[in-house]
Amino acid sequence: MAAKILANLIVMGSGILGRAVFQAYRKALENASKNGVAHEAINNIRRPSKVLTEQEARQILGLSEQASWEEVLQKYDALFERNAKNGSFYLQSKVHRAKEALESVYRGDSTGTS
Template sequence: MASKILANLIVMGGGILARAFVQAYRQALANASKTGVAQETLQNTVRRASKVMTEQEARQILGVTEETAWEEILKKYDVLFEKNAKNGSFYIQSKVHRAKECLESAYQGKGQSTPS
């Protein structure tokens, strides 16, 4: 009996909390739209989501130049990826991987071979 009452209290409390959260979120959106913050936030989110790594940024991440051979790029990639896999940052590791992907497509676009 006590467990049933406790379960009901938890469910009711969760529902009340969820409604309060939704109401607070709606009020925050209403306040933000009055000041233009909502549109700016939305624009920043879209800009971040659609941001594609440039070839120049990829070269900076891997520490290579335009004249660097693909084999050398792969060596740099392997070293950086492994360093961050062992004791580094997943964020940096993913940036290194994205940089390699970006340069791989750039090299393929130029008609150069990219052995995998």
């Protein structure tokens, strides 16, 4: 009888401990992603040496010089979402910076092509 009670306590205890570890892991992942966003917001001050050139931005997004603004947005959305789900925050921020750099190029062009 005591062995059965002890076995039940061990099984229940390990289940509770397993759930607690899993919840702590999920919370740590949430906090890590929040810290990345906060870190990016803090470092969002533009410095001339950190601004991408048009050529670098096109390379990051994989676009040719004849790409339209719609193609830029499609590539941006696809790459940004892919890195948001299972990629890195660093690559996601590079994709965002590339779109910002190309946005200034396309802003002066009303037709949407360069």
